[in-house]
Amino acid sequence: MLLTQDELKEIDLIESRIVELEKRVSGSLQLTENYIPITDSLISTNALINTSLVGRDSVTAFMRRLTELDKLLDPTVEDRMMNLSAKMEEVLVMEPLLHQNVSALKHIQSLSSVLDSEAVKNIPSLTDRLEKLTLFYLDKKQETDAVTASVMDLLQQYNTIIMKITKSFVQMEDTVTKCELAVQRRKEVD
Structure with missing residues (x-):
């Protein structure tokens, strides 16, 4: 099959674009004599893949269905099917x-x-101040927790003392009541 002059120009244009792309990808690396163009490398890789798939029916069947899988995984497939x-x-x-x-x-x-x-924009500049305030708060919280524990101990002691006093008053009242009853019985006997 002979190519027309326009088709040859198009192929040359594509080749020059690929060479330019290779230069952009590889950067300013010095091309050595062992350098293999990317297109040649891709063609040989494709040939190797096709050769390795010969005789492997399950893999080739999977490869044939990849386009179908791509269509199903497309997020817009639902829109087209509904x-x-x-x-x-x-x-x-x-x-x-x-x-x-x-x-x-x-x-x-x-x-x-x-x-x-501006207040919100200045937040990053206030992080040091926030850290200092946080540390100050933590110190005060520890002090407050210590004072609270001390107050709770004192309240516990107070409750114990009040309970003992209440028991003592109950015992004294019981004793006084018994004494009054004893005195009242003596008066009645006399």
């Missing part, structure tokens, strides 16, 4: 969520002035 009524039903089901998302986006847009404010 009819218009199914798409409409899906949109109607998602309508409340879409309205919620729109209102959330409007709220975010209304708050964007806050996000663009």
